[in-house]
Amino acid sequence: MPFIRVWIHLIWATKNREKTISPELKSELTEHIKINAKEKGLWLDSINCTSNHIHLLVSLNSEITICKTVMLIKGESSHWVNKNNLYKTGTRFQWQDEYIAVSVSESMTDKVRNYIRNQELHHARKSFSSEYEELMKKLPFLKNRCG
DSSP states (O other), X not given: OOOOOEEEEEEEEBGGGOOOOOHHHHHHHHHHHHHHHHHTTOEEEEEEEOSSEEEEEXXXXXXXXXXXXXXXXXXXXXXXXXXXXXXXXXSOOOBOSOOXXXXXXXXXHHHHHHHHHTHHHHHHHSOHHHHHHHHHHHOGGGGOOXX
């Protein structure tokens, strides 16, 4: 049996980066994603979200691609929120189509865990939108998409 440890920091936003994740929804959503990931054989190390985006630290296994991992978490979670009527605004809960997936070295996992854990504090100083735009300017190749 192979030993594989490939850490990926995943980030995606709500549709149009709208602030649609209430504190109540955050609690239920993150707990559901943890349970769903485990059921699907995904190793979810860390998770946190703010009102308009989510961060996850996952370790890929040998059989599931980054794209498939995102689909299994992202698509299923929005479906689950809507199916259970957890989003009460009269519209459907949706994630934005795009996402960011960045590799993380083993030596940096604690730093990424802390970053994910402290999202509220971090975004009190810098908005997600401005951080995202800065990242896209620095790393234009991140705009690649999987099919």
